[in-house]
Amino acid sequence: QQQVKQSPQSLIVQKGGISIINCAYENTAFDYFPWYQQFPGKGPALLIAIRPDVSEKKEGRFTISFNKSAKQFSLHIMDSQPGDSATYFCAASRGGTSYGKLTFGQGTILTVHP
Amino acid sequence: GAGVSQSPRYKVAKRGQDVALRCDPISGHVSLFWYQQALGQGPEFLTYFQNEAQLDKSGLPSDRFFAERPEGSVSTLKIQRTQQEDSAVYLCASSLNRASDGYTFGSGTRLTVV
Numbered sequence: 001q002q003q004v005k006q007s008p009q010s011l012i013v014q015k016g017g018i019s020i021i022n023c024a025y026e027n028t029a030f031d032y033f034p035w036y037q038q039f040p041g042k043g044p045a046l047l048i049a050i051r052p053d054v055s056e057k058k059e060g061r062f063t064i065s066f067n068k069s070a071k072q073f074s075l076h077i078m079d080s081q082p083g084d085s086a087t088y089f090c091a092a093s094r095g096g097t098s099y100g101k102l103t104f105g106q107g108t109i110l111t112v113h114p
Numbered sequence: 115g116a117g118v119s120q121s122p123r124y125k126v127a128k129r130g131q132d133v134a135l136r137c138d139p140i141s142g143h144v145s146l147f148w149y150q151q152a153l154g155q156g157p158e159f160l161t162y163f164q165n166e167a168q169l170d171k172s173g174l175p176s177d178r179f180f181a182e183r184p185e186g187s188v189s190t191l192k193i194q195r196t197q198q199e200d201s202a203v204y205l206c207a208s209s210l211n212r213a214s215d216g217y218t219f220g221s222g223t224r225l226t227v228v
Contacts, residue, residue, distance in 0.1 A: 006156075034217075043118070043205050043219030044157065089156050100212040101147070101170065104156030 003027050006090050006105025013112050019077040021108045023090035026071065030092035032100065035064065035075045038087045038107075047088075048075070080112045116140075118220035120206050126226045127196045135191045135223045137206030145212065148181055148191050149205040151222070157205055163189060196227045 006023045013019045025033075031052055036044035050057045050064040050073065057064045063076040077084055090105040119138040127133050139146050144165055149157035150173075159173040165186035174181070178197075183189040193200055203222040209215045 036219075041221065043207070043221050045219065046216050049216075091156075100145070100209070101159050101162060102149075102157075102217065104158070107154070107156050 003103045004090060004092050004105045006108060008108060009106070010109040011111070013080045013110065015080065015082060015112055015114050017080050017112075019080045019084070019110055019112070020074060021088055021090070021110070022072065022074045023105050024070075024072045025092050025103075027092070027094070027103075028071070029094045030103075032093045033064070033066065033073050034091050034093075034102070035062075036089045036091060036104075038089065044089055077110075080110075082112045082114050085110055085112050118206055118208055118218050120204075120220035120223050122223060123221065124224050124226075126228060129197060129227055130195050131227075132192065132194045133196055133225065135193075135204050135225070137189045137191070137220060139187065139189070139206070139208030140218055141187075143208035143210055143218075145209045145215075146183060146189050147207045147209075147217070148189070149207065149219075150175075151203040151205055153202070160191070160204075193225075196225075198227050201225055201227045 004025050034049035035047045037047045038044040048059050048062045052068045061078045066073045088108045091102040093100045093102050121136045146163040148160040151157045161181045162170040163183040178194045180192045203224050205222045207217040207219040209217045
């Protein structure tokens with residue numbers, strides 16, 4: 001059962017452009033939605049995260065938009081740079097007494113051309 | 115250390131061989147997770163420890179997989195009688211307590227079963 005669906009699988013953007021990656025989830029018990037960045041040969045690194053009580057969170061060039069009614073959230077990378085070329089994963093976990101097991105999307109390979 | 119350390123970085127095993135993968139989490143981190151990442155896919159949850167207690171092993175694919183964390187710090191993931199479908203990157207992550215505290219992933223162990 002694919003609880004978190006991510007699109008697109010791959011994305012090519014020119015330097016300075018906006019990269020947009022989308023995710024949809026099914027489990028309404030999810031209440032923590034992080035995005036991870038992974039470079040080849042490395043483990044995923046937390047980029048930015050959001051909770052459903054806000055619709056948007058911005059950190060530098062990275063913004064998460066969250067639509068609770070549609071059960072969707074997206075990552076926007078403004079002014080994309082070649083150094084942003086990596087694989088991006090959305091994820092979700094349950095709150096409450098849960099310890100926070102993450103369910104990941106399938107990943108998006110982002111290539112930023114100079 | 116400053117990060118999560120995993121060893122070995124690469125392991126080639128002959129089918130049927132037993133392997134042991136080690137994870138050194140960040141000192142003081144209560145929660146420790148193992149994930150399996152197949153090529154081109156997002157990480158998938160295997161098991162979770164809170165200190166030395168294994169509270170969730172629902173993601174372990176078969177009884178050939180076994181994990182332990184006897185003293186609440188270092189953890190070992192053991193795979194018995196390896197099969198080709200076990201080939202993947204095995205990621206360890208730790209967090210202070212919950213996922214919302216921020217997971218830190220190690221760089222993983224790439225297991226290739228030949």
